[in-house]
Amino acid sequence: MTKVGIVGATGYTGAELARLLANHPQVELELLTSRSFVGQQLSDIYANLKGIVDLECESLEAAELAKRVEIVFAALPHGVSMNIVPELLAAGLTVIDLSGDYRYHSQEVYEQWYEQSHQSPELIGKAVYGLPELNKSKIKSSSLVANPGCxxxxxxxxxxxxxxxxxxxxxxxxxxxxxxxxxxxxxxxxxxxxxxxxxxxxxxxxxxxxxxxxxxxxxxxxxxxxxxxxxxxxxxxxxxxxxxxxxxxxxxxxxxxxxxxxxxxxxxxxxxxxxxxxxxxxxxxxxxxxxxxxxxxxxxxxxxxxxxxxxxxxLGKGASGQAVQNLNLILDCEETLGLEFAGIFP
Structure with missing residues (x-):
């Protein structure tokens, strides 16, 4: 079992990730972090996860995260990830980033459209755009996957x-x-x-x-x-x-x-x-x-x-589901693992 964590677990994408990872047969969801809900169980914030994901939200530094997990999902807002992801990578973690901070090949294009300076431009060329249907082989060997926008x-x-x-x-x-x-x-x-x-x-x-x-x-x-x-x-x-x-x-x-x-x-x-x-x-x-x-x-x-x-x-293929699909590629297991279910209808 691979131990994983979610940084920024209390947004919609973080909660959806927790729901999906709770039933993934090859991973153990070890920790959740949050700035606003430290000490509260995720299931107190999202009652649908009661008895499924009762982990408490913590406030942890990158070095502490690296002692407990191997892979981190960064479910943080744009502009926040770029300040945290470098520390996670330096600590030896593999990162799947759900923000827009590493999706671009060009610092200039990012700064033009996001209207802010990029704080870790040295990583822009190292990140792999995480659209599995186009970049499957590159995703498998990457330590930084930039999950696409919805x-x-x-x-x-x-x-x-x-x-x-x-x-x-x-x-x-x-x-x-x-x-x-x-x-x-x-x-x-x-x-x-x-x-x-x-x-x-x-x-x-x-x-x-x-x-x-x-x-x-x-x-x-x-x-x-x-x-x-x-x-x-x-x-x-x-x-x-x-x-x-x-x-x-x-x-x-x-x-x-x-x-x-x-x-x-x-x-x-x-x-x-x-x-x-x-x-x-x-x-x-x-x-x-x-x-x-x-x-x-x-x-x-x-x-x-x-x-x-x-x-x-x-929240599925547009965010958290795709992030789990990328996780599967990194783990070199079946691409569909933990995602083999139909949509909800009606």
Whole structure:
């Protein structure tokens, strides 16, 4: 059994990690840290974990962590991880970081989109972008895995086969994405307040959301060429889930059935990407609380465009589930271990 810990365990992603790791057959969840809830059991904060994860939240330095665990999940906000992860690595720990601090290959791009100086830029080139469907072999040998963002996961997986095959115009991509409220985190926020969010549907950070650059970066690695796209996120009144509807101009005439076959070949050995049959499109309810990404598409012959639809759970494949998938690769065990369950329906 590999002993693991969660740094920043009391946010939504930290609690979801604890839930998943509690049933993982190859790991022992040894410790949880929190700045705000020291001395409290996680199950006192999240009652669904009563009798499942009753560990007390602690405040520990990196050296103390290294004495008790081998792998740490850093479920911390952006801008906080970059100050803590170097200490964890120096202590000999393997780190799976769920913030955006190490997802980029370029310090300049990170600082432009996150509007802050990077405090440990020497690690940017050493981190591996933790999208298993694209970087499986690199993840296995990495001591620092940068777990992707939720929106980028849904968009990159939806676009990767078409981008790599050159069947879409890289300057024509439009990503129209909708997320549940948990994507904004657990902190108090007027926009996510019940009265503001319930029975409401709004776009936000139009043409300026930081995940735009992460999606572009992920796609550029496939073609070694610049990708510039439009990304518009929306907040929808549901707890969890992301649905991305993506539009792109085709570079040649192709049928829906041909594109679906291209996608099936690309994801043939990728257990968490499920291609829908022709004429069927994904829905968020089918992936709720799972690690699956459901994909469907249709060619619009009239306009010469393809419409691709992607559905994930933002706390599952978009965060904590994917982090466990990365853990499995690091441990060199079955990629699906501890994640072999369907979404919750209804």
């Amino acid at each position: 929106y980028p996961t849904s968009a990159i997986l939806a676009l990767a086969p078409a981008v790599e095959a050159g069947v879409i115009d890289l300057s024509s991509i439009i990503v129209d994405a909708k997320s549940g409220v948990t994507g904004a985190g657990r902190g108090a926020n007027r926009v996510t307040h019940f009265v503001e969010a319930n029975e409401n549907f709004r776009a936000y950070k139009v043409a300026e959301h930081r995940h735009t650059s992460e999606i572009e970066m992920g796609l550029e690695t496939l073609v070694n060429n610049e990708v510039v796209l439009s990304f518009t996120p929306h907040l929808v009144p549901m707890k969890r889930g992301i649905l991305s509807t993506i539009y792109a101009q085709l570079t040649r005439e192709v049928q829906t059935s041909q594109l679906l076959e291209l996608y099936r070949d690309f994801y043939r050995d990728k257990p968490f990407v499920r291609l829908q049959k022709e004429g069927v499109l994904p829905a968020t309810k089918n992936v709720t609380a799972s690690n699956f990404c459901d994909l469907g598409l249709k060619v619009d012959q009239r306009t010469g465009r393809v419409v691709i639809v992607s559905a994930i759970d933002n």
